Each structure stands twice: as C-alpha cells, then as structure tokens.
Amino acid sequence: MYKSAVVIWFTFYEHHTGEQYVFDGKDGRHLKQLLKKVEAKVKQKNMEPNEENILNSLKGFLNSVKDPWILEHLEVSLINSKFNSLYVNAVRNNPFTATDRISEIVRKRNSQGAG
Numbered sequence: 001m002y003k004s005a006v007v008i009w010f011t012f013y014e015h016h017t018g019e020q021y022v023f024d025g026k027d028g029r030h031l032k033q034l035l036k037k038v039e040a041k042v043k044q045k046n047m048e049p050n051e052e053n054i055l056n057s058l059k060g061f062l063n064s065v066k067d068p069w070i071l072e073h074l075e076v077s078l079i080n081s082k083f084n085s086l087y088v089n090a091v092r093n094n095p096f097t098a099t100d101r102i103s104e105i106v107r108k109r110n111s112q113g114a115g
Helices: 001-015 024-046 049-065 070-071 076-081 083-093 095-113
Strands: none
Touching: 001 024, 001 070, 024 049, 024 076, 024 083, 049 095, 076 083
C-alpha cells in the first residue's frame, strides 16, 4: 500500500506544481503517518480499512486541499502536520457531507419540536 501511496503523492504534487517531488526518508515517515491518519478516518466512517478504501480516501483527501498557502508550500510533511484542519475543511466544503449535516439539523429540530 505504501508504494501506491507514494505514486498518489507524486501524481498529486506534479499536478499542482508541474514539478517532480524529491523524496527522502523524512518524507517517507510523514507519508506513513498520513496513511495511518487516513486509515483512522476510514474506520471512523465505519468503512472497511482495506487498501482500496484507504488509498481512495487518500486521493480524495489530497484532492480536497484547496488552501492556496498549503498548495504554494506543498510538502508531504505540511499535509501530514495540518491533517486535522485540512480534513475538517474537506468535510465542511464537501457538498455531499454538507447535505448530510443539514438533513441532521432538520431532523433534530423536528424531533425537538414534536415533543
């Protein structure tokens, strides 16, 4: 799975910068930590934490990064260290999860008003 994650990172980086990423041991450690964080989120969503789900989630997560400063200073260590805030922004700005949150708010309001 790690080798596939490296390819995902390289593709993402090159797409956003037009350059090839120079990878070292430090970057490898950060990518492994990032994979563990993505795996934890997959489990939290009650999805099977298999290679396909984790790698697809990693791709989706990376593609959700829109912060101009992050993209301008793109490093795997930065994405790893800012994972939680980037993840929250990704969920907040995803139209599918936004719809789910609105539906949940409406359900709560209706159930409180019915009592």
